[in-house]
Amino acid sequence: MITLDTTDGDPPYEQIRTQIAGQVASGALPPGTKLPTVRALAATLGIAPNTVARAYRELEHSGVVTTRGRNGTVVNGDGADQAAKEAAVGYAEVMRALGVRQDEALELVRRAFDRPVSS
DSSP: OOOOOTTSSSOHHHHHHHHHHHHHHHTSSOTTOBOOOHHHHHHHHTSOHHHHHHHHHHHHHTTSEEEOGGGOEEEOOSSHHHHHHHHHHHHHHHHHHHTOOHHHHHHHHHHHHHSOOOO
16 A cells, blocks of 8 residues: 655655555565556556656666566565676676776677576
8 A cells, every 4th residue: 555645755756666665675565566557556646657657667776676568567576686686787897897898798798698507
């Protein structure tokens, strides 16, 4: 359940983001839970869909949820999404420090994916 407080100094998207993140942290929204569509939540709260979309983008950026296009937005589960994002950031930082251009770094990743896994 999400509620908006018009007397709160925080903008509506931040109130939505904070409440969903809190519900995920408390376990009230367990991993795999599908969130309402942007339009449905906006209609329920009586706000513009762009406000809800921004809250969902912020949640996705912080690794709380994943948006899967037409399949909706779901609460992240085992932390794999967050771990992958952290690994990507770490890789990008190392490549920058080494002076490797973005296109070269991406090609290195493509080649790594194409290699068979050794046992």
